[in-house]
Amino acid sequence: MLISIQLAIKNVYRKKERSLLTIIGVLLAVGSFISLLSIAEGLYERINREINGRKVDIYILPKDAAALPTGPIGTVGFSSGTLPLSIVKKLKKTSQFPHIKHVCPIYRVQQKIGNQTIIAWGIKMENFAEFFPYFKIKSGGRFFEDNASEAIMGGNLAMERDVKLESLIPIEGQPFTVVGIGVPHYSFQDYFCYIPFEKAMKLKNAKGAHEIWIQVNRPIKSEISDTAKAIRKAFPDANVKTKEEYLGAANEYVNYAWLLQFAISAIGILIAITAAMNTMLMSTYERIKEFGTLRAIGTTRFNVFFMILTESLILCFIGGLGGVVLGIMGSQLLDDTVQVLLQLSFPLAKITFNLIMYAFILSIVVGLIAAIIPAVIVYRMQIIDALRWE
């Protein structure tokens, strides 16, 4: 087995230019795979962190709202529909909804600053700690007061815009004093700005909330589903989703994005497979006589098969390694471009461990597919035919 690996390595060096071109083909395919899918992977991870970072058991949305968390949909164009505030009052009636613990209306305002759109969340002070238990304010700062023109900035947003405590930021033409800056939590929360709910409504003369969040007394499945059922019955015009349903629906969108990006990168993968297979076929046909000789001196069929497979895997693995590096750089470039095009204030792409594993698996699969036909040809070839090969 070891000798087969040694012979495979020597053969990779034999035609350096051809090997290099194959490596470049795989490198480009893996690089584009990582770059493209880092957007979907980043979106998936951030959405999950975002939703799991909130203590929301049930979401109430306008009927036409897309089931995506505020972050990504916010800047791309969320539903303009609102929910009447009377719903909030009714939900607080313990006789009708005995399991509800907290109700939190949300109103979002988009503010363009430079070429970026940031999202200001209108949320009641009392709800902040209840629904964002992981949100921590950096030392020196504090939470806003409900009727004040004060704001809290997500940690990354403040860093990117170089916002300090006590500085003023404009939202809908009104100055808001930054009284707190969040500690980064590696989710969309870090890229948002938070202002008092009533102030947010007033900025737009709004009559209702964009979302209403519910927290139940005991977050167990039966209590959540009973409450959701009761809310659906009471407000048939609203879109009611439990946290699990909301997460599932959001991830479904991300899965579509993942599939779309995979389909695009599959073109590169197919080209890489073709290039690698062409190299392996050429390299194999050039050496048929050598394989015949190896078989004649006692090498097993399996050793020869393994040698071709190893050679292809070496080429594709090196291509895969380079592809990961290229993919990381490409992902950064793509993310910067997406942020500019969609005027996002937050990054989407993320190179996850899973993505790197997928890339390596992909390069191995490319190597295996590229080698399988040449390896089978040599495996099945009669020794005398191979020795007489011209």
Added chain:
Amino acid sequence: MKIMLQGVYKYIETQAGSIKLLENINLEVHQGEFMAIMGPSGSGKSTLLYQIGCLDIPSFGHIFLDEVDISQEPESIREQIRLHHIGFVFQNYNLLPTLTVIENIMLPMQFSGAHKGERKARAASLLRLVNLASKENEKPTNLSGGQQQRVAIARAMANDPGIILADEPTGNLDGKSGKEVLEVLHSIHENQRISLVLVTHDPKVASYADKIFYLDDGKLRATVF
């Protein structure tokens, strides 16, 4: 090692139909014997050699290697027979160009699982035997045809086989190099009592052998002792 062929036939199927390459071959090569197979081009000399060398199986008949009918053995056993008991020398040397001379010689030993030290010592000794000790780290492409063929002989000797099969070993060589190669083969046969079967169309080459078989149109026509 004793080799015995009994009623060996070889046919190949082509689009034009079945073609007979060997017909009713019966012969014996005894331990330490030097045998030459002669005949015109296309007479089936190499085909016969490949049957003896377990590279192919006969359509009919039996080939015994020390009482074992190798024509009935599965490929896995035939691989082991080729590795441990048979050494091949080809007309075009068939050395691996990516390996050095000594690596080429060590190759069969690596496949048979010999230790590194053992491999190196044996390869060095074989290189001395074929008078190429100074060329061990050269690539085959840097050697003359005669030198490459001597490396191929050393490789054939690597696993201490019972028989060496040589297919036109001097066919690509000039007279002087061809003579050197034959002398090496003859000396190995004389000193180590290895059976040697050599295919040639050159009577001068065949004259080194103890026994000469003449093959014509796939049939053994005559045997000269």
